[in-house]
């Protein structure tokens with residue numbers, strides 16, 4: 434074996450080894466790549482065209498929706514100045530190919546403040562293909578996760594671990610992710626967290642009946 438062939442062999446061995454390490458590292462990454470898992474996840478606007486932002490909750494795919502009546506928190510409509518009449522019940526609509534929407538779309542002009550629906554903690558700021566700029570907020574008891582998607586941007590100072598009060602501005606309405614550029618809206622979801630309290634796992638609850646009956650009380 435010539436020196437150059439030896440070098441080529443060694444280089445191939447090293448590259449192959451690095452690739453294997455990469456595969457191992459990727460496979461142990463948590464959480465799973467949400468864009469892929471959530472291709473149909475919970476999020477999206479009135480247009481059936483948009484695939485949906487509710488990325489993270491892949492577990493919701495097979496899980497039946499929880500009864501909204503079990504939801505015990507007193508939340509407010511998470512978009513400033515929006516009345517219950519402007520909210521659409523799009524929970525059961527399909528997005529993309531087969532996923533249920535599992536969220537509510539709240540239409541509002543781009544830049545309208547998005548406010549915390551409940552007290553709690555900003556658990557995760559996540560950028561996903563369908564959801565764009567998203568926020569996962571847990572309620573104080575960590576029973577539920579609130580999901581806000583398609584945000585134009587986050588409010589100043591918003592970061593993971595931040596405690597917020599109901600009504601605090603956390604972001605602004607936009608069309609990031611797969612929302613139609615001409616239909617700015619907040620994609621809002623509620624998920625009952627599992628025992629491990631993972632922000633990307635939960636059972637979807639229809640926000641619509643909750644918002645229209647308990648909002649702004």
Ligand SMILES: [Zn+2]
Nearest residue numbers: 476477478620
């Ligand atoms: Zn939506």
